[in-house]
Amino acid sequence: MKVKSKEDIKNNNFPEFNVALWKYRGEDGALIPLLQSAQNTYGYIPESAINYISKIVKIPPADIYGVITFYSQFRLKPMGKYVIKICNGTACHVNNAKSINQSIQEELGITYDETSEDGMFTYQSVACLGCCSLSPVIMINNETYGRLTPQKVKKILKEYKAKK
Amino acid sequence: MKKITVGLSTCGISAGGEKVYNALKEEIKHRSLPVELAETGCIGMCYREVLVEVNNGKRFLYGDITPDKINRIIEEHIIKDHPVTEWLVQGPEPLIDDTFFKKQKRIVLRNCGLIDPNSIDEYIKKDGYKAIQKVLKEYTPETVIDNILKSGLRGRGGGGFLTGIKWKFCRQAVGDKKYVICNADEGDPGAFMDRSVLESDPHSVLEGMIICAYAIGAEDAYIYVRAEYPKAIERLKKAIKQAESKGYLGKNIFDSSVNLKIKIKEGAGAFVCGEETALIASIEGRRGIPRFRPPYPANKGLHGKPTNINNVETFANVPWIILNGADAFSSMGTENSKGSKVFALAGKIVRGGLVEVPMGITINEIVHEIGGGIKEDKKFKAIQMGGPSGGCIPASMGDLKIDYQHINKTGSIMGSGGLVVMDETTCMVDVARFFLNFTRNESCGKCTFCRIGTKRMLEILERITEGKGQEGDIEKLLDLGQKIKDNTLCGLGQTAPNPVLTTIKYFREEYETHIRAKKCPAHSCSALITYNIIPEKCTGCTACSRVCPVQAITGEKKKVHIINQLICIKCGKCYDICKFSAVLKD
Ligand SMILES: Cc1cc2nc3c(=O)[nH]c(=O)nc-3n(C[C@H](O)[C@H](O)[C@H](O)COP(=O)(O)O)c2cc1C
Ligand code: FES
Numbered sequence: 066m067k068v069k070s071k072e073d074i075k076n077n078n079f080p081e082f083n084v085a086l087w088k089y090r091g092e093d094g095a096l097i098p099l100l101q102s103a104q105n106t107y108g109y110i111p112e113s114a115i116n117y118i119s120k121i122v123k124i125p126p127a128d129i130y131g132v133i134t135f136y137s138q139f140r141l142k143p144m145g146k147y148v149i150k151i152c153n154g155t156a157c158h159v160n161n162a163k164s165i166n167q168s169i170q171e172e173l174g175i176t177y178d179e180t181s182e183d184g185m186f187t188y189q190s191v192a193c194l195g196c197c198s199l200s201p202v203i204m205i206n207n208e209t210y211g212r213l214t215p216q217k218v219k220k221i222l223k224e225y226k227a228k229k
Numbered sequence: 230m231k232k233i234t235v236g237l238s239t240c241g242i243s244a245g246g247e248k249v250y251n252a253l254k255e256e257i258k259h260r261s262l263p264v265e266l267a268e269t270g271c272i273g274m275c276y277r278e279v280l281v282e283v284n285n286g287k288r289f290l291y292g293d294i295t296p297d298k299i300n301r302i303i304e305e306h307i308i309k310d311h312p313v314t315e316w317l318v319q320g321p322e323p324l325i326d327d328t329f330f331k332k333q334k335r336i337v338l339r340n341c342g343l344i345d346p347n348s349i350d351e352y353i354k355k356d357g358y359k360a361i362q363k364v365l366k367e368y369t370p371e372t373v374i375d376n377i378l379k380s381g382l383r384g385r386g387g388g389g390f391l392t393g394i395k396w397k398f399c400r401q402a403v404g405d406k407k408y409v410i411c412n413a414d415e416g417d418p419g420a421f422m423d424r425s426v427l428e429s430d431p432h433s434v435l436e437g438m439i440i441c442a443y444a445i446g447a448e449d450a451y452i453y454v455r456a457e458y459p460k461a462i463e464r465l466k467k468a469i470k471q472a473e474s475k476g477y478l479g480k481n482i483f484d485s486s487v488n489l490k491i492k493i494k495e496g497a498g499a500f501v502c503g504e505e506t507a508l509i510a511s512i513e514g515r516r517g518i519p520r521f522r523p524p525y526p527a528n529k530g531l532h533g534k535p536t537n538i539n540n541v542e543t544f545a546n547v548p549w550i551i552l553n554g555a556d557a558f559s560s561m562g563t564e565n566s567k568g569s570k571v572f573a574l575a576g577k578i579v580r581g582g583l584v585e586v587p588m589g590i591t592i593n594e595i596v597h598e599i600g601g602g603i604k605e606d607k608k609f610k611a612i613q614m615g616g617p618s619g620g621c622i623p624a625s626m627g628d629l630k631i632d633y634q635h636i637n638k639t640g641s642i643m644g645s646g647g648l649v650v651m652d653e654t655t656c657m658v659d660v661a662r663f664f665l666n667f668t669r670n671e672s673c674g675k676c677t678f679c680r681i682g683t684k685r686m687l688e689i690l691e692r693i694t695e696g697k698g699q700e701g702d703i704e705k706l707l708d709l710g711q712k713i714k715d716n717t718l719c720g721l722g723q724t725a726p727n728p729v730l731t732t733i734k735y736f737r738e739e740y741e742t743h744i745r746a747k748k749c750p751a752h753s754c755s756a757l758i759t760y761n762i763i764p765e766k767c768t769g770c771t772a773c774s775r776v777c778p779v780q781a782i783t784g785e786k787k788k789v790h791i792i793n794q795l796i797c798i799k800c801g802k803c804y805d806i807c808k809f810s811a812v813l814k815d
Contacts, residue, residue: 096514097497135516136497138456154418155649156575158663192667193418194457196240197573198275198581207459209243
């Protein structure tokens, strides 16, 4: 995920976004892929993108807003460099995902749908990452980590923190 | 030449598969060994990931491999030809783990873990794309449909509708354009069959879709994949490109007059989009809200055109049925449920993973023989099938045959294949609360009973697990559950009460103990647990008082410690850390 700097966002400096958008022009059902492309570029969907997309697909911004809020994938606020998804699916639930959640919150000082102050981590809860036999499981960006213990998850997070 | 293969589907990777792969690559290069290194998908033994296969004409499968074990395998097996027997999980000689495979019948998973999912040639070597060639040469669309009908294949996405009939309706529907959709939204928590198939054998799904498109007369197809499955999306994209470049997809498939374009649509995180009309709305770029049926998608689907939607596993069965004959498929299973079913085994089971069993196998056979029983020798309590639409079946019904008819009778449903095993430490009220929380979150909000009813049920369940349950709560849950079932539009609402209704049916005393005695028999609901230190066992090592986050434990070194119940937040840390079992959980 390529996240723009705060300056870029402020100055509406979105070169990649435009390119990605033009690719979809005129296709049926383009709205969701467009939103996904915007989110892939910025890490969230800025208001300017909504207005821009609205012009392309000829759907009013209010309706686009309705679509964005319907799907849990879409964010209206900037996300951290690393998005941590904790699985709260059935298998993870019975295998004590609760204790993993506790450790993550202790380690990062944020709870669900929050982003850490340094902009490094965003924390989300999801239902099942499809690795149930390795439960409990978390996903950081596109990497999945399984068979976790509170100690293991703290170690993983420390490694990410060191990466910066 | 020897070949080393590493299992690299999401489960393998998250267990450290890529590290093992890279270490092997280094080592092979470093020693300039004449060895071929390859990747494969998921063979189903997730409990033994990372899996590494060494093949010198015979197959040797190693389990629980970490990078530091690589050297020994290379030294002994590759160079000296002495397999490291203690790490083997499957080999030419029978091993304990073979019981994992003994009762399985692999149709959908026929290639999973055996071929490289990135290679169309390996799929072709396993009779891949033969079924579609046979169909194009020998079958009319009607004979394809007759064959699927005769096989008795039922949709594997949860509903269990006869696939042949669905195809027939769509074939007969009038429209200038028709669509095929593969439902890979797999939203049920606890289910990962479709992900594994897509990651391990994507071409089998594509081939099934091409056959379906020919049968109903469609030239456009979509695969709707949930966004949480990046690996599956990556492999599908690659597979589609490969098939296109060989002329198996696109215009004039195998030089026939048949055309098909398959596109991938990524979901955006909404469980209800697995429901077919919601899924169609989502592909069209709208909010995924189900609509009233009829008209069914077979008549009025995507963009108002006749559309056939099937699940991943359903499609993966199709090429096998064409090649092996409808009778070979229908000879397996029970009277009303033919063939095999893939289950994702997870939860408190020793061997969690992916298994494919003939319909009609019993619960006990799956849990005890294939799954190897319950972890840590705890007591088997129940299985949960069908995710949030399904229910819990108690261990006492372990001899029940798994097929559509028998499972439906229990109040649960077959579902798409998630099978979560629960032991004595799992609280059934908490499980019901867990699922209601899920459906409450995922309700699209269209039907009043689904939107508000699930919330009210959740509130009742929450207060029961918090020790604030009241007399009459069980009756309220039953009443509300029935009303939600009767007054909602789509499968989400109609089945949402199932987890509650089945747990009340089979575990009513557990609810009553929560409500009346304010106790959780499984010691799982934290509000109903108290922690106490047993003075006779306490050595005064101070481990508990040091780990307690709220300083609720006091006591001098080498003297008996005490927990102050007013301060205790019941986090259980003292219980976990005590080496002398001096903390009593009650
Ligand atoms: C709330 C809800 C969620 C569903 N989720 C899925 C799903 O994730 N995957 C799936 O294949 N079918 C799902 N279904 C069933 C589909 O509506 C549809 O019946 C199925 O895709 C048809 O394919 P099949 O006949 O091959 O089973 C869901 C249904 C409901 C009501
Ligand atoms: S329940 Fe957590 S990965 Fe499926």
